[in-house]
Amino acid sequence: DTGVSQNPRHKITKRGQNVTFRCDPISEHNRLYWYRQTLGQGPEFLTYFQNEAQLEKSRLLSDRFSAERPKGSFSTLEIQRTEQGDSAMYLCASSPQGFRNEQFFGPGTRLTVL
Amino acid sequence: GQQVMQIPQYQHVQEGEDFTTYCNSSTTLSNIQWYKQRPGGHPVFLIQLVKSGEVKKQKRLTFQFGEAKKNSSLHITATQNTDVGTYFCAGPPIRGGNMLTFGGGTRLMVKP
Numbered sequence: 001d002t003g004v005s006q007n008p009r010h011k012i013t014k015r016g017q018n019v020t021f022r023c024d025p026i027s028e029h030n031r032l033y034w035y036r037q038t039l040g041q042g043p044e045f046l047t048y049f050q051n052e053a054q055l056e057k058s059r060l061l062s063d064r065f066s067a068e069r070p071k072g073s074f075s076t077l078e079i080q081r082t083e084q085g086d087s088a089m090y091l092c093a094s095s096p097q098g099f100r101n102e103q104f105f106g107p108g109t110r111l112t113v114l
Numbered sequence: 115g116q117q118v119m120q121i122p123q124y125q126h127v128q129e130g131e132d133f134t135t136y137c138n139s140s141t142t143l144s145n146i147q148w149y150k151q152r153p154g155g156h157p158v159f160l161i162q163l164v165k166s167g168e169v170k171k172q173k174r175l176t177f178q179f180g181e182a183k184k185n186s187s188l189h190i191t192a193t194q195n196t197d198v199g200t201y202f203c204a205g206p207p208i209r210g211g212n213m214l215t216f217g218g219g220t221r222l223m224v225k226p
Binding site: 058 | 115118147155156157158159162202204206211212213214215216217218219
């Protein structure tokens, strides 16, 4: 399968714990995005990478959130000191270089903070 | 900041009826994209419109981008059970960039 993959698919954690999610984009895509989606809502943009450079960050991304894409391939999203309000689906998407920036989404990681 | 609104939030239609969802942005968009998310699934890209007043068709789906590049619509003719899902519009601001702001989506349910 050459689509976007995300791991883990589900994560249950206790409040205050740190969690890390991984995204592997489509191999030839140099753009990578992270979104958060809660039930009944559209995806909310969190951050965007072009290759290894983090070019855009949403105001939603508090200092507890950090994302990396060290070699311009896979990316990780870490949430420190999780809160119940962090419970959501975390979606990763990638897109190729060029004007057409249609995004290909992965299956997401569902986070539940108890 | 940029806001994108969609109406209606939900729509029940009888199979074979037409369906339309409307998308409005608080700011001018560089382009508009439409995505479909099936229940339990992830958003899947449908189409991108770039030009003011552009209209594109995909089989029974017709997409339109407004003249002012602030609104868009998706019309489905003769809905089928396979059309069930939530339809999202999304767009980056006219200044450019890759940050997509998504609307809240319209959830389509089709009654047989």
